[in-house]
Amino acid sequence: QKEVEQDPGPLSVPEGAIVSLNCTYSNSAFQYFMWYRQYSRKGPELLMYTYSSGNKEDGRFTAQVDKSSKYISLFIRDSQPSDSATYLCAMSRSGTSYGKLTFGQGTILTVHP
Amino acid sequence: GAVVSQHPSWVICKSGTSVKIECRSLDFQATTMFWYRQFPKQSLMLMATSNEGSKATYEQGVEKDKFLINHASLTLSTLTVTSAHPEDSSFYICSAPSSGGRTDTQYFGPGTRLTVL
Numbered sequence: 001q002k003e004v005e006q007d008p009g010p011l012s013v014p015e016g017a018i019v020s021l022n023c024t025y026s027n028s029a030f031q032y033f034m035w036y037r038q039y040s041r042k043g044p045e046l047l048m049y050t051y052s053s054g055n056k057e058d059g060r061f062t063a064q065v066d067k068s069s070k071y072i073s074l075f076i077r078d079s080q081p082s083d084s085a086t087y088l089c090a091m092s093r094s095g096t097s098y099g100k101l102t103f104g105q106g107t108i109l110t111v112h113p
Numbered sequence: 114g115a116v117v118s119q120h121p122s123w124v125i126c127k128s129g130t131s132v133k134i135e136c137r138s139l140d141f142q143a144t145t146m147f148w149y150r151q152f153p154k155q156s157l158m159l160m161a162t163s164n165e166g167s168k169a170t171y172e173q174g175v176e177k178d179k180f181l182i183n184h185a186s187l188t189l190s191t192l193t194v195t196s197a198h199p200e201d202s203s204f205y206i207c208s209a210p211s212s213g214g215r216t217d218t219q220y221f222g223p224g225t226r227l228t229v230l
Binding site: 006008034036041042043044046049100102103104 | 162223
C-alpha cells in the first residue's frame with residue numbers, strides 16, 4: 001500500500017466549475033501538507049501548504065486537512081483553462097515543510113472553455 | 114520567489130555514456146538539495162538528498178554508484194548518471210528548500226529530460 005494515495009483522474013471540467021482534488025495517507029507521522037501544480041514538462045510549483053487540520057484559503061484555492069481521517073483536499077473555485085495541469089499532493093514527516101517530501105500520484109485536470 | 118535552475122533542460126545520449134545534470138539555487142543558498150525522478154504519468158520519486166560538504170543520502174533501491182551526487186557549493190548540486198541505459202530515461206527534477214519570506218518550502222527546478230538511446 002502506498003503511503004499517499006491520489007486518484008490520477010483524468011478530471012475534465014467546464015470553465016467556471018469548482019474542482020475538488022483529494023489525497024489520503026496512511027502515515028500519521030506526516031505533519032506538513034502541500035499542493036503542487038505541474039505543467040507538462042515543467043517542475044512542480046507550490047500552490048498551498050498547511051500544517052494543521054482545517055481550511056486555508058488563498059485566492060481561488062482552498063486547502064483542507066482532516067488529520068483524524070488522514071484526508072486532504074484542494075478546492076479550485078471559478079476554474080480557468082490555465083488551471084489545466086497535473087496537481088500533486090505532497091507530505092512531509094519533518095517538523096518543517098522543507099523536509100523530504102512524499103508525493104501522491106498526481107491528478108490530471110483539464111478545464112475546457 | 115526563490116529560483117532553482119537546471120541544466121541541461123534535455124539531453125539525449127547513447128547507452129553506456131555518462132550524463133551530468135546541474136542544479137543551481139540562483140538567489141539563495143541551499144545546504145541541502147533533493148533529487149527526484151519522474152516517469153511519464155507518474156509521480157515524483159525521491160532519489161537522494163544532497164548535502165553540501167558531505168556525502169549524499171540515497172533512498173532505498175537507488176544505486177549510489179550509478180547516480181553520483183556532488184554538492185560542490187552552497188548553490189550547486191550535480192547528479193551524474195553513469196553508464197546510462199535506456200531504462201534510465203526519465204525526467205529528473207531537483208529541489209532546494211528556502212526558508213524565510215512568505216513560506217518555508219521547497220522550490221523545484223524546471224527538470225531535465227534524459228533520453229538514453
